[in-house]
Structure formats: structure tokens, C-alpha cells
Amino acid sequence: KELSKWxxxxxxxxxxxxxxxxxxxxxxxxxxxxxxNTTLARSIYNVDNFSAYQxxxxxxxxxxxxxxxxxxxxxxERDQKRVYYLSLEFLLxxxxxxxxxxxxxKDSFGEGVKELGFKMEDILDQEVDAALGNGGLGxxxxxxxxxxxxxxxxAWGYGVRYTYGIFQQKIVDGYQDEFPDYWLNFDNPWExxxxxxxVDVQFGGHVNKITEGDKVRHEWIGGETVQAVxxxxxxxxxxxxxxxxxxxxxxxxxxxxxxxxxxAGEYDQAVQExxxxxxxxxxxxxxxxxxxxxxxxxxxxxFWVAASLHDIVRRFKKSQRDWNEFPDQVAIQLNxxxxxxxxxxxxxxxxxxxxxxxxAAWDIVTxxxxxxxxxxxxxxxxxxPVPMISQLLPRHIQIIFDLNLFFLQRVEKFAPGDxxxxxxxxxxxxxxxxxxxMAHLAIVGSHRVNGVAKLHSKLIKETIFKDxxxxxxxxxxxxxxxxxxxxxxxxxANPKLSELITETLGHKDWLKDLTLLKKxxxxxxxxxxxxxxxxxxxxxxxxxxxYIRDVVDVDxxxxxxxxxxxKRIHEYKRQFMNILxxxxxxxxxxxxxxxxxxxxxxxxxxxxxxxxxxxxxxKLVIKLINSVASVVxxxxxxxxLLKVIFIPDYNVSVAEIIIPASDISQHxxxxxxxxxxxxxxxxxxxxxxxxGTVDGANIEIHEEIGDDNIFMFGxxxxxxxxxxxxxxxxxxxxxxxxxxxxxxIESGSFGEARIFAPLINTLTFGKDYYLxxxxxxxxxxxxxxxxxxxxxxxxxxxxxxxxxxxxxxFSSDRAIKEYAESIWGIIPVKV
Ligand code: F58
Numbered sequence: 055k056e057l058s059k060w061x062x063x064x065x066x067x068x069x070x071x072x073x074x075x076x077x078x079x080x081x082x083x084x085x086x087x088x089x090x091n092t093t094l095a096r097s098i099y100n101v102d103n104f105s106a107y108q109x110x111x112x113x114x115x116x117x118x119x120x121x122x123x124x125x126x127x128x129x130x131e132r133d134q135k136r137v138y139y140l141s142l143e144f145l146l147x148x149x150x151x152x153x154x155x156x157x158x159x160k161d162s163f164g165e166g167v168k169e170l171g172f173k174m175e176d177i178l179d180q181e182v183d184a185a186l187g188n189g190g191l192g193x194x195x196x197x198x199x200x201x202x203x204x205x206x207x208x209a210w211g212y213g214v215r216y217t218y219g220i221f222q223q224k225i226v227d228g229y230q231d232e233f234p235d236y237w238l239n240f241d242n243p244w245e246x247x248x249x250x251x252x253v254d255v256q257f258g259g260h261v262n263k264i265t266e267g268d269k270v271r272h273e274w275i276g277g278e279t280v281q282a283v284x285x286x287x288x289x290x291x292x293x294x295x296x297x298x299x300x301x302x303x304x305x306x307x308x309x310x311x312x313x314x315x316x317x318a319g320e321y322d323q324a325v326q327e328x329x330x331x332x333x334x335x336x337x338x339x340x341x342x343x344x345x346x347x348x349x350x351x352x353x354x355x356x357f358w359v360a361a362s363l364h365d366i367v368r369r370f371k372k373s374q375r376d377w378n379e380f381p382d383q384v385a386i387q388l389n390x391x392x393x394x395x396x397x398x399x400x401x402x403x404x405x406x407x408x409x410x411x412x413x414a415a416w417d418i419v420t421x422x423x424x425x426x427x428x429x430x431x432x433x434x435x436x437x438x439p440v441p442m443i444s445q446l447l448p449r450h451i452q453i454i455f456d457l458n459l460f461f462l463q464r465v466e467k468f469a470p471g472d473x474x475x476x477x478x479x480x481x482x483x484x485x486x487x488x489x490x491x492m493a494h495l496a497i498v499g500s501h502r503v504n505g506v507a508k509l510h511s512k513l514i515k516e517t518i519f520k521d522x523x524x525x526x527x528x529x530x531x532x533x534x535x536x537x538x539x540x541x542x543x544x545x546x547a548n549p550k551l552s553e554l555i556t557e558t559l560g561h562k563d564w565l566k567d568l569t570l571l572k573k574x575x576x577x578x579x580x581x582x583x584x585x586x587x588x589x590x591x592x593x594x595x596x597x598x599x600x601y602i603r604d605v606v607d608v609d610x611x612x613x614x615x616x617x618x619x620x621k622r623i624h625e626y627k628r629q630f631m632n633i634l635x636x637x638x639x640x641x642x643x644x645x646x647x648x649x650x651x652x653x654x655x656x657x658x659x660x661x662x663x664x665x666x667x668x669x670x671x672x673k674l675v676i677k678l679i680n681s682v683a684s685v686v687x688x689x690x691x692x693x694x695l696l697k698v699i700f701i702p703d704y705n706v707s708v709a710e711i712i713i714p715a716s717d718i719s720q721h722x723x724x725x726x727x728x729x730x731x732x733x734x735x736x737x738x739x740x741x742x743x744x745x746g747t748v749d750g751a752n753i754e755i756h757e758e759i760g761d762d763n764i765f766m767f768g769x770x771x772x773x774x775x776x777x778x779x780x781x782x783x784x785x786x787x788x789x790x791x792x793x794x795x796x797x798x799i800e801s802g803s804f805g806e807a808r809i810f811a812p813l814i815n816t817l818t819f820g821k822d823y824y825l826x827x828x829x830x831x832x833x834x835x836x837x838x839x840x841x842x843x844x845x846x847x848x849x850x851x852x853x854x855x856x857x858x859x860x861x862x863x864f865s866s867d868r869a870i871k872e873y874a875e876s877i878w879g880i881i882p883v884k885v
Contacts, residue, residue, distance in 0.1 A: 201869070478521045651692075685803065
């Protein structure tokens with residue numbers, strides 16, 4: 055009876071009914087109305103823009119699901135090697151516009167909603183961002199998913215379905231205030247709940263050692279169990295039918311309720327256990343480039359790793375292959391060290407559950423994993439106290455110590471008697487308490503380690519991982535320069551520029567092969583083309599000016615030079631140097647005669663970005679920016695030659711408005727601190743010039759676009775140690791311009807001076823760790839060059855065109871192909 059559904063006639067009927075309907079304006083409209091009536095239970099009389107968004111989203115979702123199913127089916131049939139991208143963050147932003155563009159439905163659906171009485175822009179504007187990430191690392195994961203889908207690779211993302219994404223930022227009296235981002239308030243059409251896919255994840259308990267003949271095995275029992283429920287997020291490729299999956303795990307209590315406690319009258323305690331389980335995936339930790347050693351964070355990490363590996367292993371076992379084929383079928387990429395416990399978990403599954411012997415298991419593990427490092431900042435390096443891991447994961451800590459023992463035995467053979475070398479390489483830091491160094495675990499358990507830009511990859515080999523290079527040799531360490539998806543970051547964010555490029559090149563192929571932009575170089579001498587290029591930039595600036603008026607109620611002149619720094623607020627990114635430079639500019643203008651003023655290029659300096667809620671100094675930088683803004687913006691004596699704007703709640707969809715409108719953007723980290731940066735790529739792709747230090751991907755962008763089209767300044771990474779040493783042990787005189795600016799703040803020009811004392815102290819007592827005083831002079835010089843260049847309008851437009859034309863290398867498609875070919879060993883499977 056059960057099998058009767060597989061009778062040939064049933065299958066035939068099934069296939070007949072599941073032929074996807076053709077998608078055009080009319081079928082979309084039918085689907086829209088059906089969703090309004092049935093999914094939303096509304097009628098023509100009560101459909102507002104939000105309902106229209108929901109109905110459109112559901113109509114798109116129906117198509118996505120078809121593609122998702124076909125993709126999964128074909129990937130299962132072919133059963134080729136897959137890559138699993140483990141990332142604790144996926145900063146996806148909005149989905150509707152992206153899905154419409156990738157599916158090629160934007161025009162027909164746009165027409166369709168118009169006839170139904172709506173504007174597509176209004177509908178798109180209803181969507182809340184999926185903000186399940188902090189910054190660069192999370193957005194990189196999202197760009198990589200877009201490229202994996204577009205290039206038809208068999209790939210899955212695994213992440214956490216946080217109930218609260220990155221906090222919402224409001225500015226109150228110039229200070230940052232944080233509000234919860236409850237993004238799931240309304241239904242989320244971009245996820246498919248998989249209530250049937252549930253994994254038990256265990257915490258605590260104890261380990262029994264069982265001897266069976268001459269063999270010993272370990273049994274991990276007791277403790278608490280939390281359930282992981284899968285939510286699938288379909289990611290459509292551009293211009294292909296492939297649609298890949300990000301599986302996000304949500305925690306929920308086990309169905310079993312403690313009736314013992316319940317009946318004994320401890321009702322609240324019984325309920326509390328349940329609530330604790332739900333809390334596991336409640337919040338995204340809001341720190342960028344900073345490690346927080348909270349136990350809940352460690353639990354989150356293990357919960358997600360255990361559920362993901364269970365899923366991956368289950369899929370592999372369905373193929374009934376031998377275990378030693380595992381690395382031929384499965385590649386797992388660790389996005390930073392957050393998922394490093396996966397290495398231990400796979401070893402545990404293979405040894406304890408599948409009963410493989412230790413060495414065979416370890417061979418499988420090390421051929422499966424690869425690890426990407428995203429930072430060299432010491433405060434961002436993850437390490438967990440051994441007692442904390444022991445309590446939560448008693449079997450894992452045993453495995454970690456065993457792995458370390460066997461590893462150090464091999465190292466000892468390599469460098470006999472060199473105890474310091476052993477101690478430096480050890481996975482365990484021998485402090486009190488001991489710590490597990492997650493980067494060391496990730497390196498030892500992976501067959502490849504990569505940095506995210508040329509300089510960064512070189513630096514990790516020379517500094518933090520130097521000893522590992524000595525031991526393993528240099529070949530284990532690679533560079534994979536980051537990339538961004540041109541679909542979201544040009545086609546979607548800057549439709550007018552995209553259209554002009556398509557018209558000029560005569561095709562849309564550049565969206566899949568960004569190196570084709572090179573041909574735009576031929577048009578730099580075409581006056582009409584330059585005029586249209588400028589007109590696009592201008593209209594994007596008008597759009598941003600309107601946004602600024604809406605959110606901060608300040609009028610800015612779209613003809614002024616738009617100077618932008620948007621990114622997480624962090625000392626190493628030096629927003630502080632930027633605002634000090636603004637004060638210098640302000641004072642310079644104020645000291646001018648009206649005649650001199652006529653020669654000044656008007657500027658709008660735009661800031662945006664969140665500070666981690668516990669990062670006091672970063673929050674003071676925000677306060678200083680807003681204090682300077684409130685003085686400068688109402689000073690009529692400077693004739694609108696300078697405006698300062700702090701745009702609140704910077705996120706992906708705000709970036710899509712800001713980036714296309716920038717004339718110059720600042721990427722001014724202390725040399726050697728910004729691993730790559732990816733917004734630098736977005737700005738230049740959108741024909742904005744950059745003012746930057748010799749750091750991260752700025753260097754490679756410079757190589758591609760040439761000296762004339764970028765403003766570089768500041769000390770080099772190799773000078774940083776000596777400069778810091780000098781600040782520490784000698785009396786380094788402060789740059790005189792900087793000194794004057796500081797005195798100005800201290801005199802109370804921007805509000806009570808005492809407020810900013812801790813910030814100013816970072817330059818003095820704090821020994822200026824980020825070397826602002828060393829770079830300030832060359833920063834101001836570079837700013838002067840920017841002003842001069844902007845005055846030469848024709849040359850500026852040429853630079854701007856050459857920027858876009860030479861960004862071919864920075865597509866995430868290029869990056870993903872490199873990973874696929876040199877690390878993962880996967881090949882495309884096209885639907
Ligand atoms: C960023 N790291 C790098 N980490 O700072 C940036 O240079 C690089 O372009 C980007 O990765 C992509 O490679 C970053 O964003 C985090 O936000 C972590 C979040 C979790 C806690 C530790 C920092």
C-alpha cells in the first residue's frame with residue numbers, strides 16, 4: 055500500500071502536475087493575487103505596501119523553491135563532491151530585489167505590480183534586512199554564496215538562525231544607542247522551515263571508557279540535550295537555474311518535558327530548562343574583530359557545528375561509500391576559527407561512533423577541512439579556557455589533548471629538544487587556566503590555510519603562523535584575495551550605471567565575467583559617454599542626499615565632493631583620524647578670507663557604522679563625529695563648504711544607497727591591520743576613488759587601477775613595529791597640525807572637553823597604538839591632492855571610469871573559482 059504512490063501512472067500524473075508554469079507578467083499577477091487572498095487572507099480592499107511585498111515575495115519564493123528542488127535533486131543524483139561553507143555569520147541583507155534580478159524577473163514583475171496599483175520601489179523598501187552578521191566576514195560569506203550558486207557549484211552554507219540579528223543603532227544626543235533587531239516579527243518568506251530535520255545536540259555529561267578486548271572506546275553520556283531545527287534559505291544564481299541552500303539552525307528544547315519536576319511542583323524550573331534551550335540561538339554576538347569569551351558563545355558554536363556535521367555525515371552515509379572516500383565527497387571550509395570545533399567533532403564521530411581507528415580517522419579529517427583566517431589582531435584570536443570546554447564538552451577536550459599530544463610528538467621529531475618551539479605551536483596555551491588556541495586547532499586539522507589578501511597572507515606567514523610555516527613548509531598556506539558579487543554591488547545597487555555599462559559594452563556578460571569591464575577604457579575619450587557617466591554619479595548623489603534629509607534632517611549639496619567612510623567603528627580603522635582631519639579642514643576654512651574660500655572644494659563628509667556595545671572608545675568616536683557635525687553644520691560662516699553627516703544604523707541596504715554615491719571613500723587602517731577590506735572593492739567598482747593606506751586589498755586595487763586613480767598615503771606595514779617601539783620608549787613629538795586639532799577639542803570647541811579626554815588619551819598615554827600622529831601629515835597631504843584632482847572635472851571622470859574598468863579581479867566569482875580549483879577540488883553541476 056505504501057509503495058502504491060510509486061506506480062507508473064502516479065508518477066506520470068505527478069510529473070504532469072509539477073511542470074513549472076511559465077513565468078510572465080500575467081502568471082505573476084495571478085500568483086500575487088492568490089497569495090494576497092490565501093497566504094495573507096486579505097482582499098483588494100486591504101492590501102498595503104507591506105502586504106504587496108509579502109505577496110510578491112511569496113510569488114518569487116514559489117519559483118525559488120522549484121529551482122531549489124531541481125538543484126538538490128540533480129546534485130543528489132550526480133553525487134559529486136560538495137563544499138560546505140561553515141560560517142557563523144551570513145549578512146544577506148534584503149532578498150527580493152536580488153532574487154528578481156538573478157531570476158531575470160525584475161521587469162515583468164515590475165510591470166505586473168504597477169498594473170495592480172503598486173510601485174516596485176515602494177514594495178522593495180518594505181523588506182527588513184537579514185542582518186545575521188557583523189561586518190566584512192559575514193558579508194563575504196553572503197557574496198560567496200551568490201557566486202557558488204551562479205557558478206553552479208554543488209555547495210551548501212551552514213549557519214545559525216539568530217532570533218536577533220546585529221542590533222539597530224540609534225543616535226541619541228550624539229551617542230550610539232542599541233535596540234534589538236527582532237527581524238522575524240513578521241513571517242519571513244525567504245526561509246523554509248524544515249520541522250522534520252531535527253538534530254539532538256548534547257552538552258555536559260561525562261565520558262565512560264569501555265575496554266573491549268584489546269580496544270578501548272569512549273562513550274559520552276548524560277548531560278542536557280538541545281534540539282537543532284533546520285531552516286533553509288534558498289540562494290539563486292544569476293542567469294542560471296541553480297539555486298543553492300544555506301541551512302540555518304535554530305535551537306529548541308527537546309520535546310521531552312521534565313514531568314518529574316513538573317509534578318513535584320517545580321513548574322517554573324521545568325519551564326526554565328526549556329527556555330534556556332531556546333536562548334542558545336537568540337542573539338548574534340555584536341563584536342567585530344574582538345573575541346568575547348562567553349560560555350553561551352561557545353555553546354552556540356558547538357551547537358551549530360554538531361548539527362551541521364551530523365547533516366553532512368548523514369548525507370554522505372546515504373551514498374554507502376567507504377569512509378576513506380569522505381574527503382573525495384566532502385570539502386568543509388571554516389570561515390575563521392568559529393567553527394574549528396568541527397574538526398574535533400568529526401574525529402569524535404569517526405572514532406567513537408563509526409569505530410574507525412584514530413589515525414585513519416585523522417587522515418580523513420585533515421583531508422576534509424580547510425581554514426580561512428580573517429585577522430591578525432591579537433584581541434580577535436579565539437581561545438577558550440580548558441575548564442569551560444571540559445564542562446560543556448567532556449569528550450571533545452579529551453580528543454583535543456590527544457590530538458595535541460600526537461601533533462607535538464611529530465613536532466618534537468622535527469625540532470628535537472626545542473621546547474619553546476613546541477610551546478609556541480601547541481594547541482594548548484600553558485597558562486592558568488590553560489586555554490585552547492582555536493587557530494592552532496584549525497591549522498593542525500586542515501590541509502590548507504588561507505589569508506584574504508596578498509599582504510595579509512604574507513603577514514600571517516611571517517607573524518602569527520610563522521612557526522607553523524617552519525613545521526609544515528610554505529605550501530600549506532595560500533592567498534585567496536576576497537571578492538564581491540557584482541550582481542548585488544553594481545547591478546542591483548547602481549541600476550543606472552549597470553544600464554550604461556551594458557549599453558556601452560553591448561552585452562550583459564560582464565555580470566558573469568567582470569574582466570570584460572576592461573573594454574570601458576576605450577570610452578574614456580568619448581565626451582558623451584563621460585557626460586552620461588557623470589550624470590549617473592550625480593543622480594546617485596541626489597538619491598543619497600534625499601536619504602540623508604530623511605534620516606538626519608540635514609540638507610547637503612549633491613555638487614559637493616562626497617567623502618565617505620562607512621564600516622564598523624574600530625580604532626584600527628581610524629575613523630578618529632578622519633574626524634580629526636575634518637576638524638583641521640574646518641579650522642582651515644574658518645581662517646580663510648572670502649576670496650580664499652572661493653577656491654575651496656565643498657565637501658560632505660559622511661560616516662556610518664556600528665560600534666560594539668561594550669567598546670567604549672569606539673562609541674566615543676561616534677560621539678565626537680556627531681559633536682563636530684553639530685558645530686560645523688550650523689556654522690554659516692563657512693558657506694556650506696563643509697558638512698559632516700553620521701548616517702545611523704549602517705547596514706547592507708543602507709550601503710546599497712551610499713556606495714554608488716561616493717566620490718571618494720576612505721580605507722585608512724594602520725598598515726597591516728585590515729586583513730583585506732571588501733567595501734573598498736565595492737566603492738571602486740561603483741566608480742568612486744579611494745583614499746587609502748598601504749593595507750589589505752587597497753594594495754591590489756592600486757596594482758590594478760594604477761597610480762593615477764587612487765590616493766595612497768601613510769607608513770608601511772614593515773615600519774609599524776619600529777614606530778610603535780618609538781612611541782613606547784621615546785618622546786616622539788606630535789604632528790603640529792594634529793596638536794592644534796587636539797588643543798581645539800580640549801578647549802571645548804565641540805562640547806565639554808572632558809567627555810573626549812579618554813579618546814585623546816589613546817594618542818598620548820595610550821602611546822598612539824594605531825599611529826595616527828605618524829600618518830596624520832601624509833593624510834592631510836593626500837586630502838589636498840584629492841581636492842586638487844576634484845577641481846579638474848574632466849580628469850576626475852576619466853579616473854572614475856578607469857576605476858570601474860579595472861575591477862575585474864575583485865569579483866567573488868574569481869575568488870570562488872580559485873577556492874574550488876586549488877582547495878576544494880569541486881566542479882560545477884549545472885541544472
Ligand atoms: C573581516 N573580519 C576583516 N571579522 O576585518 C576584513 O579585513 C576582511 O575583509 C573581512 O573579514 C573578510 O575577509 C571580520 O569581519 C569579524 O567580524 C569577526 C566576527 C566574529 C567575532 C570575531 C570577528
